[in-house]
Amino acid sequence: xxxxxxxxxxxxxxxxxxxxxxxxxxxxxxxxxxxxxxxxxxxxxxxxxxxxxxxxxxxxxxxxxxxxxxxxxxxxxxxxxxxxxxxxxxxxxxxxxxxxxxxxxxxxxxxxxxxxxxxxxxxxxxxxxxxxxxxxxxxxxxxxxxxxxxxxxxxxxxxxxxxxxxxxxxxxxxxxxxxxxxxxxxxxxxxxxxxxxxxxxxxxxxxxxxxxxxxxxxxxxxxxxxxxxxxxxxxxxxxxxxxxxxxxxxxxxxxxxxxxxxxxxxxxxxxxxxxxxxxxxxxxxxxxxxxxxxxxxxxxxxxxxxxxxxxxxxxxxxxxxxxxxxxxxxxxxxxxxxxxxxxxxxxxxxxxxxxxxxxxxxxxxxxxxxxxxxxxxxxxxxxxxxxxxxxxxxxxxxxxxxxxxxxxxxxxxxxxxxxxxxxxxxxxxxxxxxxxxxxxxxxx
Numbered sequence: 001x002x003x004x005x006x007x008x009x010x011x012x013x014x015x016x017x018x019x020x021x022x023x024x025x026x027x028x029x030x031x032x033x034x035x036x037x038x039x040x041x042x043x044x045x046x047x048x049x050x051x052x053x054x055x056x057x058x059x060x061x062x063x064x065x066x067x068x069x070x071x072x073x074x075x076x077x078x079x080x081x082x083x084x085x086x087x088x089x090x091x092x093x094x095x096x097x098x099x100x101x102x103x104x105x106x107x108x109x110x111x112x113x114x115x116x117x118x119x120x121x122x123x124x125x126x127x128x129x130x131x132x133x134x135x136x137x138x139x140x141x142x143x144x145x146x147x148x149x150x151x152x153x154x155x156x157x158x159x160x161x162x163x164x165x166x167x168x169x170x171x172x173x174x175x176x177x178x179x180x181x182x183x184x185x186x187x188x189x190x191x192x193x194x195x196x197x198x199x200x201x202x203x204x205x206x207x208x209x210x211x212x213x214x215x216x217x218x219x220x221x222x223x224x225x226x227x228x229x230x231x232x233x234x235x236x237x238x239x240x241x242x243x244x245x246x247x248x249x250x251x252x253x254x255x256x257x258x259x260x261x262x263x264x265x266x267x268x269x270x271x272x273x274x275x276x277x278x279x280x281x282x283x284x285x286x287x288x289x290x291x292x293x294x295x296x297x298x299x300x301x302x303x304x305x306x307x308x309x310x311x312x313x314x315x316x317x318x319x320x321x322x323x324x325x326x327x328x329x330x331x332x333x334x335x336x337x338x339x340x341x342x343x344x345x346x347x348x349x350x351x352x353x354x355x356x357x358x359x360x361x362x363x364x365x366x367x368x369x370x371x372x373x374x375x376x377x378x379x380x381x382x383x384x385x386x387x388x389x390x391x392x393x394x395x396x397x398x399x400x401x402x403x404x405x406x407x408x409x410x411x412x413x414x415x416x417x418x419x420x421x422x423x424x425x426x427x428x429x430x431x432x433x434x435x436x437x438x439x440x441x442x443x444x
Contacts (some may be wrong), residue, residue, distance in 0.1 A: 001032065001036075003078065005085065007124060008040065009036075009037070009040065011041050011044050011046055011047060013039070014033060014036070014037035014040070014041070014044075014047060015046055015047070015050065016104065017033045018030050018033045018034055018037070018047070019050075021033060022026075022050070022053060022054070022057075024202070027054050027057050027058060027343045030054055031051075031054050034047055034051045034054060037050075045074060045078065045081075047069065047076065048067065048070075048071060049075065049080050049081045049084060050065050051067065052064060052068065052071070052081070052084045053080075053084055053339055055067065056088060056091060056364055059091070059387075060363075061088070061091070061092065062086075063087070064088055067084055068084075068088060072085075076104075076117045077108060079105055079108050079110040079115075080102065081110050081318075082101055082105035082106065082108070083102075083111070083114070083115070083118070085101050086098040086102045086105070086118060088099040088326040089101065090118075090122060090125075094281055095122035095123075095125045095126050096122075096126070096320050098118070098122050099119050099122045099123070099273055102115050102118050102122075103119065108377075109135075111404050112138075112139075112142045113139045113142035113143040113146055113149070114139075115134070116135045116138040116139035116142065116149075117139045117146075117148060117149060117152075118138070119135045120132040120133075120134075120135035120136040120152065123135065124156075125405040127428045128154040128158040128159060129155075129160050129339045130156075132152070132156050133153060133156035133157065133160065135147045135155060136152045136153045137149075137153055140153065140355050144173075144176070144177060145177075145180075145260065147182040150173070150180075150182050150183060151182065152171070153169065154166060154186045154189075154190065157169065158193075163190075163194070165435070166190060167187075169191065170183060170186060170187055177249055179210050179212065180407075181207055181210055181211055183208045184203050184204070184207035185203070185207055185208065185217065187200075187202075187203035187206075187234065188200045188201075188202075188203030188204040188217070188220060188221075189203075190191045190203075191203060192220065192223070192224060195227070197225075197227050197228050198224075198228075200220075200221075200224050201221055201225075204217050204220055204221040204224070205221070206329050208221070214327050214333035215241060215244050215245060218237055218238070218240055218241035218244070219238075219241065219251075219260075222234040222235075222236050222237040222254065225237060226257075226258065231259070231261050231262050232258075232262070233260040234254075234258050235258045235259070236243070238251050238254055238255045238258070241253070247278065247279070248274075248275075248278045249273070249275045249276070249278040249281075249285070250284075251296035252271050252272070252274040252275035252278060252285070253271070253272065253275045253282065253288070254286065255271040256269075256270075256271030256272040256275065256288055257269045257288070259271055260288065260292065264438075265295065265296060266293050266407075267287060268288070268292055269292055270274065270286040272286075272288050272289045272292070273285075273289070276289075281312055283308070283309040283310075283312040283313045284309075285373045286305045286306075286309035286312070286337065287302070287305065287306060287309040287322070287376060288310050288318065289305045290302045290303075290304075290305035290306040290309065290322070290326075293305065293327075299326070299330060300330075300411055302326060302444075303323075303326045303327070303330055303332075304392065306319070306322055306323045306326050307323060308323075310339075312324045317342075317343060317346055317347060318340050320339045320343055321339070321343065322357070323336075323339050324339035324340050324343070327339065328360065330418075333363050333364050335365060337361070337364075339359060340353065340356055340357040340360060342355065343357070344357050344373070344376075344444045345378075348380050349380065350359065351377075352381060354373065354374075354376075354377035354380070354381065354385065354386065355383075355385055355389070357373055357376065358373050358374050358389050359389070360385070361373060362389065362392065362396075365392040365396075365397045368393075368397065370389070370393050371390065371393045371394070371397070373389075374386055374389055374390045374393065378390070382413070383409075383411075384410045384413035384414035384417055385408045385410075385411070385417065385421075387406045387407070387410035387413065388406075388407070388410045388417065388418075388421040388425065388428070389425075390406040390410075391403045391404070391405075391407035391410060391417070391425075391428055391429055391431070394406060394423040395427045395428060395431060396427060400431075403428075403431065404431060404434070404435060407428060407431055407432065407435050408435055411432070411435060417444070418432050
């Protein structure tokens with residue numbers, strides 16, 4: 001094409017070229033090959049069917065329908081056409097029509113594994129795991145090594161809550177295909193999901209005996225030991241896993257968590273530090289180091305690592321809460337305000353976000369800003385604590401009328417908090433007595 005050369009290809013060669021590009025996902029080149037093929041063989045049904053495949057990939061359903069209508073009369077016994085015909089209706093959200101076409105295609109006795117999987121997928125789209133299971137099993141019968149069918153059989157059993165039938169099916173399969181990695185993985189997952197971790201480990205061990213380089217299986221096996229509280233065994237499995245991995249940060253992090261669970265703080269810290277040497281931006285290990293330093297009394301280090309982790313994962317609200325707490329704990333009230341603002345913006349329905357934000361503003365003497373925040377907070381939470389805070393702000397701003405008004409509202413909502421609030425905000429101590437005296441006089 002680049003040299004504008006003209007070569008002759010027979011239809012089978014052209015099909016191979018088109019299929020090559022379709023499998024690569026390069027639909028433009030596949031289309032070029034189709035157009036070239038139709039110049040040479042304008043009446044070739046096989047090349048036209050390949051064109052139909054490309055139209056469906058491009059979601060050009062109007063042109064696809066025209067081509068279907070053109071081919072229907074001559075191609076109803078062509079499996080590739082029937083698959084495209086079914087796919088057309090599947091893509092348009094008509095799974096029942098797609099199923100009917102696939103069932104007609106099965107009569108041609110070709111591609112039966114593929115067609116049964118197609119039918120099963122459409123039943124899944126219809127929310128019908130019972131019929132989906134029937135066809136996944138038929139697909140598996142046509143090709144016993146088909147991992148897709150096997151995995152989906154287990155999903156359907158789970159959706160149908162047929163756990164006994166699922167494990168019986170899997171054991172029967174393993175009796176015949178004892179070296180199936182997928183089957184042993186499903187066996188392990190089946191028991192893992194039912195919290196039978198010892199049996200799950202057996203499944204993973206069989207799989208690792210077949211293929212000792214299955215990195216993900218080591219992680220699953222280690223997770224079983226963690227769930228059993230056997231953290232040292234979990235560490236041993238993770239260490240085996242390290243020898244196979246290219247990126248080790250997450251595994252060192254998991255080893256650190258195991259040591260942390262065993263109260264081995266120094267070993268845990270070492271593991272988290274190794275994790276960060278592998279990936280200096282691995283914020284999970286940073287935050288775990290922060291927790292460990294806090295437990296060990298190293299608040300300066302705890303704050304440092306919490307800060308680093310939060311910068312890398314700014315949208316994590318739990319991190320923002322922790323960082324705000326550590327700033328406040330270290331007396332860095334101004335630095336905590338950025339975290340607290342993010343919290344009230346992201347979670348306005350959480351009362352304590354507003355309460356903490358306004359509390360810190362008052363500690364900094366920012367009473368006017370605290371009033372603005374409290375006015376917003378009260379619209380969401382009609383809580384006595386907020387009115388006590390608001391009254392304290394107004395009294396500090398030399399606005400006794402509004403202070404007394406807010407205090408009255410606070411006492412009306414919950415007067416039992418008054419003693420604690422007077423200790424917290426000494427400014428309102430005398431004012432509480434005045435308000436109570438006014439109410440008493442009014443009632444008498």
